[in-house]
Amino acid sequence: MRETEETTSMTTDETSSPTRRRIIKAGVAAGAGVGAAAVVATPAAADPGQPVLIGQTNDAGTAETVLVGGSSANPTLLLGGDDPALILVPTPDANIPQNLPTGSLAVNQSADLIIGGKGGAKAYVNTSRWANRTMAVPPQRILDTRAISTYSAHVVSATTVVTSGKLNANQVIHLTVRNVPPALAERATAAYVNITVANTVSAGVLTAFSSSIAKPQTSSLNWWGPNQILSNLVEVQLGAYNGNTLAFALHVSAATSVIVDVSGLILSAPGKSY
16 A cells, blocks of 8 residues: 655645645555656655655555645645656555545545545545446347347356246346456446347236346336237346356246347446456
8 A cells, every 4th residue: 555645735824834644555656757756855755764756656565654744835745747646556445544634545446536534534535436437339139038048158047947938937037248348348337238028928027137136126128918029228237146247137027038138338447457
């Protein structure tokens, strides 16, 4: 973990008294060639007693970096330039203290920014939540119970719930979108799926839901008699089933053929690879 902090945002009267601001060491590095510099006689500490060195990773392990002195006009650490000057490396939540000194800064493994607010209160800036991106993808069929073996790569539960091309009444089938790029690489949290029922035998209800939760008492698609073909676009949260991630479930109250096409994804880490 590493910690550092920029003091130029201080608006209180600091010209006559030093300020002491602490940063949780979340793996902070000042990038080379970005014009960052310690501008007071005594440099800020990385490892205890050591200066923060521009262009190098300043890592004190589980300790904290403390910046001492400076003012709004003459800060202890000055960062500038067009390239990123301050990089926070993710730190597990368990390693970040519950109470943070005001001005402390860290980032967790979910990419949420954590700050020490007024009175040391720990606050989260949910950057990962707001970085989600809805992305249309080339439509891809991941299920057609009329040809269940063709879609076995997307089915993560038993296929015995399908008989004669129909999902049996009061049965659940679990599907994954792992094979729909870029769901796996960019951490999909939900999917847009077009669900079609065909060859219905009686009135019924289909429910789509995350594989991580119990079936809710809701409906995603309804039909009212035999020999119908109906469809609906559904946004479904993804979960896990027997260790298989990016999964969701389908339940039907009456036997019917079910076809599922994926047309969009909600990504939590767009543009990143894992």
